[in-house]
Amino acid sequence: MKKTFINGKIFTANPEQPYASAMIVRDGRIFWIGEQTELEKIEGDIVDLNGRRVLPGLIDAHLHPLWLANASTQIACTPPLVNSITDLIEQIRNVSKTLEKGQWIEGWGYDEGKLLEQRAPTRWDLDQATSDIPIFITRTCTHIAVVNSKALKLAGITKETADPEGGEIDRDSSGEPTGILRENAKDLVHRIMPAKSLEDTAVSLAALGSFLLSHGITAITDLSSRTEPEDYIELYKTAVKKGLKQRSVLYYLWEDLKEQPRLNPDHLNRENQIHIGGIKLFSDGSVSGKTAWAHTPFLGEEENYGILTTSKEELVAAAKAAKQHHVQLVIHAMGGQAIDLIIDTFYGEEGWLTDTPSIRMEHAAMPTPRALRRAAEMGMAIVTQSIFIFAEIESYHNNLGLERTKQTYPIPSMLEAGVKVALSSDAPCTAWADPANPFVGIKSAVTRLSYNGADTGQEQRIDVATAIRLYTKEAAEITGIPDVGQLAPGYHADFIVLEQDILEMDNDKIDRIRVEETYMAGNLVFQR
Numbered sequence: 001m002k003k004t005f006i007n008g009k010i011f012t013a014n015p016e017q018p019y020a021s022a023m024i025v026r027d028g029r030i031f032w033i034g035e036q037t038e039l040e041k042i043e044g045d046i047v048d049l050n051g052r053r054v055l056p057g058l059i060d061a062h063l064h065p066l067w068l069a070n071a072s073t074q075i076a077c078t079p080p081l082v083n084s085i086t087d088l089i090e091q092i093r094n095v096s097k098t099l100e101k102g103q104w105i106e107g108w109g110y111d112e113g114k115l116l117e118q119r120a121p122t123r124w125d126l127d128q129a130t131s132d133i134p135i136f137i138t139r140t141c142t143h144i145a146v147v148n149s150k151a152l153k154l155a156g157i158t159k160e161t162a163d164p165e166g167g168e169i170d171r172d173s174s175g176e177p178t179g180i181l182r183e184n185a186k187d188l189v190h191r192i193m194p195a196k197s198l199e200d201t202a203v204s205l206a207a208l209g210s211f212l213l214s215h216g217i218t219a220i221t222d223l224s225s226r227t228e229p230e231d232y233i234e235l236y237k238t239a240v241k242k243g244l245k246q247r248s249v250l251y252y253l254w255e256d257l258k259e260q261p262r263l264n265p266d267h268l269n270r271e272n273q274i275h276i277g278g279i280k281l282f283s284d285g286s287v288s289g290k291t292a293w294a295h296t297p298f299l300g301e302e303e304n305y306g307i308l309t310t311s312k313e314e315l316v317a318a319a320k321a322a323k324q325h326h327v328q329l330v331i332h333a334m335g336g337q338a339i340d341l342i343i344d345t346f347y348g349e350e351g352w353l354t355d356t357p358s359i360r361m362e363h364a365a366m367p368t369p370r371a372l373r374r375a376a377e378m379g380m381a382i383v384t385q386s387i388f389i390f391a392e393i394e395s396y397h398n399n400l401g402l403e404r405t406k407q408t409y410p411i412p413s414m415l416e417a418g419v420k421v422a423l424s425s426d427a428p429c430t431a432w433a434d435p436a437n438p439f440v441g442i443k444s445a446v447t448r449l450s451y452n453g454a455d456t457g458q459e460q461r462i463d464v465a466t467a468i469r470l471y472t473k474e475a476a477e478i479t480g481i482p483d484v485g486q487l488a489p490g491y492h493a494d495f496i497v498l499e500q501d502i503l504e505m506d507n508d509k510i511d512r513i514r515v516e517e518t519y520m521a522g523n524l525v526f527q528r
Contacts, residue, residue: 002024003026003044003522004045005022006048007048008021008497009021010022010023010033011056011503012033013473017033018465021036022034022035025522028492028493028521029493030487030490030492052501053498053500055216055468056473056484056486057472057484057496058217058471059220059485060220061423061478062221062362062424063222063436064427065208065209067428068436069201069205069207072207074106074107075092076109076433077091077107078431079433082110088110088125089126089129092135093129099133103133105133105136106137107135109139110139111288111394111431120180122146123146126146127150133150134193135148140392141291142428143289144180144291146180147179147181148179152179157169159175166183166282166307166308167182167186167187169185169188170182198234201230202244203242205239205244212246212436213245214515215515216438218247221424222248223426232252233250233267233274247481248273251276252280254281261279271482278328278360279321279330280331281315282332283308283331284333284338287395287400287408288388289395291307292334292335293305293337294336294366295335298399299400308341315341326352328356335366339368339371343375346359346378346380351379353480355480357380359381360382360478364384365384365409366407366408372410375417376418384424386444387425393450397454406448406455406458406459411423411462412462420478421470421474422471423470424475439512442510446461446463446510447507448461472486473485497515497516498515499514499516
């Protein structure tokens with residue numbers, strides 16, 4: 001099957017041939033690409049791109065699709081729906097009237113910096129909505145949750161319950177749990193919550209896949225893959241049967257693998273639409289939740305440097321398993337101390353993968369120049385998210401102050417140091433109504449202005465073409481998905497057609513871009 005696409009403004013993300021106006025697709029791959037004037041005779045099917053901007057399909061290198069799919073059925077605790085704790089209570093009351101016995105109320109996305117009361121909700125706030133139905137509300141960063149008294153009771157959390165390793169149970173002055181659970185403490189409740197069936201979850205994933213195609217996302221990752229209660233590899237394979245089209249890479253949580261780190265070799269083949277790409281663990285929490293393990297304490301809390309959630313021994317053990325299975329080691333690190341721990345643990349060690357980085361660091365909100373130099377020497381990649389300072393600016397200013405905020409997510413500094421970098425969304429782990437929208441993150445990286453116009457660091461801006469490459473070519477090379485991320489001969493014909501020209505429009509309007517068409521293997525899979 002041969003198709004010729006003509007009359008386009010194609011940005012290829014291929015540094016050897018950055019732009020083109022036509023391409024020939026044969027059997028799902030790009031056979032030829034160049035200027036239309038070079039074509040002597042056009043045969044077969046012809047698709048006129050009508051002078052529109054074309055980009056390679058976008059790759060979200062750090063995403064939580066299952067959480068994102070589930071979020072669509074939960075209370076969105078973000079503006080414009082929820083602007084205060086009072087609004088949240090009202091939303092919970094409305095939902096509680098529709099539930100059957102045994103069901104839980106769930107919500108996602110609250111950020112105390114955006115709430116009228118300027119504080120996090122507590123169990124006593126949630127109890128005002130209902131004391132009969134258990135409630136679990138996840139903070140925007142997903143590292144913190146708040147639950148009501150019913151949920152605490154079901155989980156057996158009392159005044160006497162000790163903090164779990166790598167977690168904290170917030171308590172009032174008398175030692176009573178407030179309902180706020182930080183890092184690993186939230187798992188005390190999460191593990192007793194009812195799970196959806198594999199079939200229902202697969203249907204939700206497939207529906208999410210269709211939505212992501214409307215944003216031009218043709219390849220995804222799952223950075224919190226589990227082995228239980230359902231193995232995510234089976235879940236995603238079932239979702240493909242339900243219509244999921246994205247090329248998908250799964251990264252399994254170390255806590256699920258450390259007792260038996262066995263990964264089926266058949267599931268590691270990167271040519272498969274669904275495959276396992278690595279082992280994931282956490283070294284700290286979030287900046288907005290004040291649990292990132294930082295060099296300097298958070299504003300107004302001179303003793304709070306964040307929470308360390310792993311150890312050097314755990315890092316080494318996880319790396320050994322990753323090396324054994326020939327997959328990536330993927331480590332969440334926000335704060336400077338967490339970043340240094342990872343780099344100092346592995347500095348001087350030889351990588352085990354030759355065609356993609358052996359170690360990936362996720363987020364890297366506050367790296368030092370020394371850390372970036374050493375990361376580059378090690379061949380370590382960073383997958384970062386500029387959407388955080390765009391959407392969560394209130395919490396960043398409250399927790400770090402204006403000047404420290406401007407130094408976070410220093411993408412130009414990363415690139416200048418020689419670090420391989422990808423942009424991503426971390427959706428739904430940010431306080432934005434449409435957290436997976438890649439053009440919001442691109443706008444943030446290009447303008448370094450937050451949604452409310454606050455300056456987030458003009459010295460750390462990148463240009464639009466670079467931002468696109470970090471969402472395409474670089475994301476492909478870091479995730480290891482073969483033959484995607486560029487529009488070049490031999491590559492899969494995964495590309496998108498934009499309504500507006502991202503390379504010629506005002507940068508402050510990039511977040512309004514709409515994808516008109518998405519193609520995978522040269523076939524139209526989404527049309528607005």
